Amino acid sequence: xxxxxxxxxxxxxxxxxxxxxxxxxxxxxxxxxxxSWYQQHPGKAPKLIIYDVTxxxxxxxxxxxxxxxxxxxxxxxxxxxxxxxxxxxxxxxxGTDTPYVFGTGTTVTVL
Amino acid sequence: xxxxxxxGGGLVxxxxxxxxxxxxxxxxxxxxxxxxxxxxxxxGLEWVSYIxxxxxxxxxxxxxxxxxxxxxxNAKNSLFLQMNSLRAEDTAIYYCAKDLSSWGQGTxxxxxx
Numbered sequence: 001x002x003x004x005x006x007x008x009x010x011x012x013x014x015x016x017x018x019x020x021x022x023x024x025x026x027x028x029x030x031x032x033x034x035x036s037w038y039q040q041h042p043g044k045a046p047k048l049i050i051y052d053v054t055x056x057x058x059x060x061x062x063x064x065x066x067x068x069x070x071x072x073x074x075x076x077x078x079x080x081x082x083x084x085x086x087x088x089x090x091x092x093x094x095g096t097d098t099p100y101v102f103g104t105g106t107t108v109t110v111l
Numbered sequence: 112x113x114x115x116x117x118x119g120g121g122l123v124x125x126x127x128x129x130x131x132x133x134x135x136x137x138x139x140x141x142x143x144x145x146x147x148x149x150x151x152x153x154x155g156l157e158w159v160s161y162i163x164x165x166x167x168x169x170x171x172x173x174x175x176x177x178x179x180x181x182x183x184x185n186a187k188n189s190l191f192l193q194m195n196s197l198r199a200e201d202t203a204i205y206y207c208a209k210d211l212s213s214w215g216q217g218t219x220x221x222x223x224x
Binding site: 001003036038044045046047048057087089091097098099100101102103104105 | 146148155156157158161170171172173206211212213214215216217
């Protein structure tokens with residue numbers, strides 16, 4: 001199972017919106033609505049911010065939103081803040097005997 | 112509050128073995144599938160292994176199949192990863208994760224001579 005494809009880096013100014021893409025295949029993102037997004041600050045564990053494509057866990061800012069079209073999922077961060085800097089990863093269920101796959105990761109920089 | 116605490120990491124020579132543990136609290140451990148995920152230095156996340164809640168369903172990444180064994184003790188709210196025939200490329204932070212929703216802080220495994 002190959003890793004999902006994400007851009008290596010995305011940047012934006014405070015207050016702007018940015019979107020991170022996550023491209024898979026019909027066998028994972030294209031078939032299952034089990035896409036999650038994680039935020040990871042340096043030296044910290046990943047934190048779930050979006051699950052099942054569009055849902056936010058309790059306590060996660062509504063500035064984070066998710067969507068999916070075909071084999072590509074997207075994470076949008078609106079009203080960019082300095083604390084949003086870090087690495088972001090997507091994941092998808094695959095329905096195979098290697099049931100989960102992660103994206104390659106995207107580093108977000110706030111200019 | 113859900114909490115996952117990993118332990119058992121350390122420095123081991125190539126070909127050696129380690130057993131990682133993860134103790135869970137704050138949720139009904141026995142009703143959730145559990146995962147191990149690793150992150151090599153400066154690299155991205157890699158799913159390693161999954162074990163189902165009640166049935167002994169287990170899955171492994173191709174990179175660890177035949178060398179790693181995942182298990183759990185629901186009576187002790189504990190998850191384990193037995194790692195044998197370790198290689199340099201197994202060097203990573205190993206996280207346990209409940210359903211990939213809640214994560215521990217990780218334990219560091221270094222494979223080096």
